[in-house]
Amino acid sequence: MEPRASCVEWAVVGSDIGPLLLAATDEGLVSVVFHAHEKVRGKALEMLASRLGAELVAVPEPISGSSRLAEPVRQFAAYFAGTLRKFDLPLDWSLTSGFNRQVLRELNDNVPYGTVVGYGDLAARVGQPGAAQAVGAAMGSNPLPVVVACHRVVESDGGLGGFGGGLEIKRVLLALEGVLPQPLF
Numbered sequence: 001m002e003p004r005a006s007c008v009e010w011a012v013v014g015s016d017i018g019p020l021l022l023a024a025t026d027e028g029l030v031s032v033v034f035h036a037h038e039k040v041r042g043k044a045l046e047m048l049a050s051r052l053g054a055e056l057v058a059v060p061e062p063i064s065g066s067s068r069l070a071e072p073v074r075q076f077a078a079y080f081a082g083t084l085r086k087f088d089l090p091l092d093w094s095l096t097s098g099f100n101r102q103v104l105r106e107l108n109d110n111v112p113y114g115t116v117v118g119y120g121d122l123a124a125r126v127g128q129p130g131a132a133q134a135v136g137a138a139m140g141s142n143p144l145p146v147v148v149a150c151h152r153v154v155e156s157d158g159g160l161g162g163f164g165g166g167l168e169i170k171r172v173l174l175a176l177e178g179v180l181p182q183p184l185f
Contacts, residue, residue, distance in 0.1 A: 006055065009023065009058075009062075009067060009068045009069055010048070010069075012036045013062065015076060016176070017173070019035070020076070021041055023056075024072065025052065025054070027090065027092035030052070030092035031143050032145050034164065079176075085113040086112065091148070099134060100141055104138060104142055106122065106126050111149065114178050114179060115179070116153070119132040119135045119136055119161065120132040140164055146173065150163070151165075151174060160174075
């Protein structure tokens with residue numbers, strides 16, 4: 001079992017895809033949650049407290065230099081502005097383990113901005129060529145979406161596949177990265 005975090009700083013920040021809850025431990029960014037309105041935020045914070053055994057500390061102004069969230073907030077803003085192609089943040093992988101962690105690390109390290117990979121191809125990359133559905137489950141449990149870019153994983157026939165934030169958000173992220181055309185309006 002991994003050591004538990006003593007404190008988790010969190011904040012909700014606006015983005016082109018709606019409010020995101022960002023949370024960080026002293027190890028790094030640990031969680032990104034879509035649709036971070038009050039009800040979703042409450043459930044996400046309960047899960048973080050339970051899984052990490054940590055005190056949760058809201059950061060009202062996360063861009064301040066002393067916050068663990070200052071750099072993640074800056075990089076998210078740059079990503080949505082189209083000026084950042086690769087997040088360069090310390091990541092806390094403690095909310096994932098085993099096969100899921102292996103798949104997410106492969107995705108993070110070897111599927112760059114503006115590219116996509118199939119579920120089956122990603123399974124083969126981690127030595128489990130028949131595990132496309134398990135890769136889908138790993139994407140669904142990704143605690144660090146956008147940063148660990150599960151939106152870049154698609155079906156082998158060209159379909160979008162699923163996405164925890166909803167398919168419209170997946171389309172927006174893929175359009176931002178130039179994989180899909182930008183919406184007309």
